[in-house]
Amino acid sequence: MGLRDFDTLQTKHFDIVVVGGGIYGATMAWEAASRGLSVALFEKQDFGHATSANSLKMIHGGIRYLQQLDLKRLRESVRERRTLLRIAPHLVTPIQCLFPTQNTLTENRVTVEAAFQLYNCLSWDRNQEIDPGRHIPCAGTMNRKKVREMIPALEKLHCSGAGYWYDAQAHNTERLILSFVCSARSEGASTFNYAPVKTLLKKDAKVKGVVVCDGLSNKSYEIQTDSVIDCTGPWSKWHSEINDKIAxxxxxxxxxxxxxxxxxxxxxxxxxxxxxxxxxxxxxxxxxxxxxxxxxxxxxxxxxxxxxxxxxxxxxxxxxxxxxxxxxxxxxxxxxxxxxxxxxxxxxxxxxxxxxxxxKNKAHIVDASKQSGPQGLFLVQGIKFTTARAVAESTIDLVCHRQGKRVKKSETDSRPLYGGKLGQVAPYYQSKKKYYSDRLEVKKITHLIDNYGTNIDVIMAYIEQDASLGQWVPGTTEVLIAELVFVLEHEMLVTLSDLLFRRIDLGAFAMPNQKTIAFCADFLGKRLHWDEDKQLENINTLIASYPPLHQSSH
Ligand SMILES: Cc1cc2nc3c(=O)[nH]c(=O)nc-3n(C[C@H](O)[C@H](O)[C@H](O)COP(=O)(O)OP(=O)(O)OC[C@H]3O[C@@H](n4cnc5c(N)ncnc54)[C@H](O)[C@@H]3O)c2cc1C
CATH class of the missing domain: 3.30.9.10 (D-Amino Acid Oxidase, subunit A, domain 2)
Incomplete structure (x- = not known):
């Protein structure tokens, strides 16, 4: 089946259709596909373009839930932080966090030290099966002198010291979402961006399928399935399908x-x-x-x-x-x-x-049939990027239970994602640097592994064929031309904004300079057969997505 072959899609019957390609839809598609279910994922725009693009990029280990003694959420967060460090070690790394302590009843160093020791105990398995290079150290406190040495500016707060702990940071959340989508795809899932789902098809109060529109051709297609999982966040159309009692x-x-x-x-x-x-x-x-x-x-x-x-x-x-x-x-x-x-x-x-x-303090998974809605419709509302995979696992368990399907146990908490099978992290970086150092500078090799993991080998194959692809994209020292070739061939790229915001992470900070935009537009235009108008339209749409206040000065 071709990359956007809706005609063939129409002839199939899917176990599950997932609507919405943010982190919740992406993890859902991977969870379903990896357990042997046939699944189609439809996203109305590009994967990860909406709420999921806005994350603070913290993968929380749940230390904050100590205050409310919410041990269930604390443990779930510890597990999910560990999972992401395990399955995408190139994209998720530990980060030290710190807060100044004061001489008050609840924020003094002694109380904080006691609370953090408790957290260390409650997160005893936080490093289980994680590469030593990605281990989360213990939380603790430091005295004022140490704080002053580390962050002199905090001296102005007259703090008594600081409490410190470690969480993780997903430095490229867009590529993390895409890694879930590409993993699902490699396991047989049909994944489509620019494909809004218009209607739910029902018969005798049971879900029978969806009508999806190919946003590129504007043609509509009927897709057959018995189960639809709605991961559209604030855009959910199907809350009206369920009982009024659910506000x-x-x-x-x-x-x-x-x-x-x-x-x-x-x-x-x-x-x-x-x-x-x-x-x-x-x-x-x-x-x-x-x-x-x-x-x-x-x-x-x-x-x-x-x-x-x-x-x-x-x-x-x-x-x-x-x-x-x-x-x-x-x-x-x-x-x-x-x-x-x-x-x-x-x-x-x-x-x-x-x-x-x-x-809200926890994600909601609603089986519509339990609220007078159609059988086979499930609504998912997520709260945290961090815990999306766990919610996907519970949802697929529930859907399979309702369908009476026996599927294999979930393995998404340990199975490396697309690009994530580094093995031991530090030796992996070292061996690739050694192997490719005669063809590419070390800084570029590190950059490729940081963002593409094991897919560095695919990108290097392009550079081996044409050394000019190992150069930076004009106007930047952050992205290689070979990356453009790679994402275009492998990652369902449709527009210039998809490229700059969500494939090569160049647009997320500020608007790239004119030289870079022109080069990328020309590069895509030639390969996607855009005429001049289409190229201009892509450039204008990209520029319009930056409010004037935030446009960079270069
Ligand atoms: C400012 C901010 C900071 C945050 N920081 C953190 C953090 O540091 N750590 C953390 O863990 N969490 C954080 N979060 C929370 C986290 O980002 C969200 O919980 C998560 O991104 C929600 O993902 P989602 O998939 O439910 O929604 P979305 O990403 O919005 O995905 C829903 C998708 O559905 C698509 N869609 C809608 N209608 C249709 C249709 N009819 N057909 C097909 N597709 C459709 C939309 O286009 C969209 O892409 C933060 C959130 C915000 C806003």
Missing amino acids: KPVFAKAVNLVVKKSFFPCAVALKTRHKSENASSSRQLFIAPWKNQSLIGTWYFPPEDSAEHVSSTERELDECLQQANSLLPGMKIDRGDITAVHAGLLPAEAENHTAEPRL
């Missing part, structure tokens, strides 16, 4: 700033000193280093009326800046420092437009 889901707008300054060598959690208009107390924010820049967040605001275009308002942006600048005396971030604003909708507790929205 219409409510969402909060979550916002992060990407700032072109690098503040600290590790992630630091700080409290704001100004209360926000819609928050009842000071707020804790994270400043996490990310590719020589900083990610700051997360703020929560009531959402706009439409989920179609989620963005932050000028007022919200002012509030974010004011609060970010109140984190530390001397912190000076102005609008010119912001290179991107991430905003997405997350499930919240109850509609309340005056108070700060409170996020």
